[in-house]
Amino acid sequence: MSHQVLTWWTMDFPKRLAALRKQRSLTQQALTDLAGVHLSQMKRYEGGTSQPTLDVLRSIAIAFSVSADVLLFDEQERGPDYDFRLRFEAISRLDADERNVIKELIDGTLLKHEARRLSMRANEAGRQ
Known part of the structure; x- marks a missing residue:
């Protein structure tokens, strides 16, 4: 059963x-x-006839100097890029009031972006 799950989430590995x-x-x-x-095992990994263990996956990721999610997931499936992850980690260490200020700034920026996007879409629809 777990092999089937592993096969599903490593389809493009x-x-x-x-x-x-x-x-x-x-x-x-x-x-x-x-x-x-x-070498023969690496050829099987690239050929899709074998899947690495977690230990081997870790070794491959270290060899490439990337996180394992780079090997397992498409870019759009992964979380925030490294730069944002560092910022999120730093924010998580702030006190609650400072985190709330940052949340409000982010929410406001996202709301402004969405309003601008919807306005542009409405303008384009009006021209047609």
């Missing part, structure tokens, strides 16, 4: 693995050396 390796100009052998994985 082979493509992401190969693309990231090529983007870094690494051969399969170079990646296996960095990740500590046998």
Whole structure:
């Protein structure tokens, strides 16, 4: 049962693995050396005939200097980019009053953006 779930959430893992390796100009052998994985196993991962354990996934992510979510999820499926994550972590350490001020600023900015977007859409619809 858990294998089926693992298969579902790693459907594009082979493509992401190969693309990231090529983007870094690494051969399969170079990646296996960095990740500590046998070459034949890496070929199976990229071919989609085998899936890495969590330990191997971690080793591959470390070899690429990325988080595992880069290997597992599309960009739109992942959380905020690194820059925002650092800011969110810093904000979470502020006191409650300071966090509320920041929440209000964010909410106001998002509301302004949505109003502008809806206004532009209404203007475009009026021109047609």
